[in-house]
Amino acid sequence: MTATELSVEAVTLTAGARQLVREVSLTARAGETIGLVGPNGSGKSSLLRAVYRVLRPDTGRVLVDGDDVRALPVRQLARTVAAVVQDSAADFDLAVREVVAMGRTPHKRLLAGDTPEDADIVGSALLAVDAVQLADRPFDRLSGGERQRVLIARALAQQPALLVLDEPTNHLDIRHQLSVLGTLRRLPVTVLLALHDLNLAAYYCDRLYVLHAGGITASGPPAEVLTPRLLAEVYGVAAEVAVHPRTGAPQVTFLPDG
Ligand SMILES: Nc1ncnc2c1ncn2[C@@H]1O[C@H](COP(=O)(O)OP(=O)(O)OP(=O)(O)O)[C@@H](O)[C@H]1O
Numbered sequence: 001m002t003a004t005e006l007s008v009e010a011v012t013l014t015a016g017a018r019q020l021v022r023e024v025s026l027t028a029r030a031g032e033t034i035g036l037v038g039p040n041g042s043g044k045s046s047l048l049r050a051v052y053r054v055l056r057p058d059t060g061r062v063l064v065d066g067d068d069v070r071a072l073p074v075r076q077l078a079r080t081v082a083a084v085v086q087d088s089a090a091d092f093d094l095a096v097r098e099v100v101a102m103g104r105t106p107h108k109r110l111l112a113g114d115t116p117e118d119a120d121i122v123g124s125a126l127l128a129v130d131a132v133q134l135a136d137r138p139f140d141r142l143s144g145g146e147r148q149r150v151l152i153a154r155a156l157a158q159q160p161a162l163l164v165l166d167e168p169t170n171h172l173d174i175r176h177q178l179s180v181l182g183t184l185r186r187l188p189v190t191v192l193l194a195l196h197d198l199n200l201a202a203y204y205c206d207r208l209y210v211l212h213a214g215g216i217t218a219s220g221p222p223a224e225v226l227t228p229r230l231l232a233e234v235y236g237v238a239a240e241v242a243v244h245p246r247t248g249a250p251q252v253t254f255l256p257d258g
Pocket residue numbers: 015016018019020038039040041042043044045046047
């Protein structure tokens with residue numbers, strides 16, 4: 001796996017008459033883990049969709065190592081960018097191992113079978129999300145959190161240079177939230193992920209971008225971005241932010257009646 005540089009340049013997205021995001025710019029250096037945070041409806045998923053080329057920017061562009069993603073041949077795009085999307089309607093009539101093996105498709109010739117190397121990569125991806133024991137289970141009978149881990153494993157098996165994940169910790173119990181985010185962070189690839197949990201974002205991301213009403217309101221290292229003032233402005237909630245004595249990461253405590 002190698003990492004890639006991502007550059008989102010002044011992207012505006014619309015759906016009908018509605019503007020989803022407005023002139024958003026964002027960069028990720030090779031190997032960085034970048035968190036996209038912001039309230040419901042602020043445009044996080046839409047922006048991610050533009051990065052993995054499901055939405056076409058009205059203006060602006062998305063560059064991966066200097067190449068516009070819209071100009072990349074499909075196969076090359078699939079070898080470069082893998083996406084794990086929210087509540088994907090993936091109802092595969094397949095065993096878990098086969099679902100994860102789908103991640104290898106962009107690396108193979110048409111109709112080529114699985115090589116021992118593919119099997120190793122699939123095995124490592126299952127191990128990385130603690131899903132080895134699920135390998136022979138039918139995918140469509142898994143719980144929400146098990147499915148989410150398998151879909152992350154499929155993206156890992158794709159061995160992309162850029163991983164884009166929309167709420168990857170959705171449905172996961174706390175142990176798997178920590179282990180999946182730890183795994184993502186340690187991967188030698190560039191990671192862009194939308195997260196709601198600000199404490200997890202603070203701990204696992206190198207830098208954060210805060211989306212608010214379709215625009216970026218703040219960006220930088222978590223300790224610079226996550227201030228009580230910003231949280232009040234963007235989320236409309238009172239909060240205290242301290243540096244955790246053990247982790248050294250900013251820790252947000254919300255004050256529901258504050
Ligand atoms: N295809 C569409 N047509 C019309 N409006 C849309 C479309 N897609 C998204 N929107 C709207 O654009 C806004 C941004 O949506 P988006 O899903 O990007 O937000 P989000 O930050 O990911 O939200 P959440 O945290 O709830 O997942 C929302 O108000 C949403 O209703």
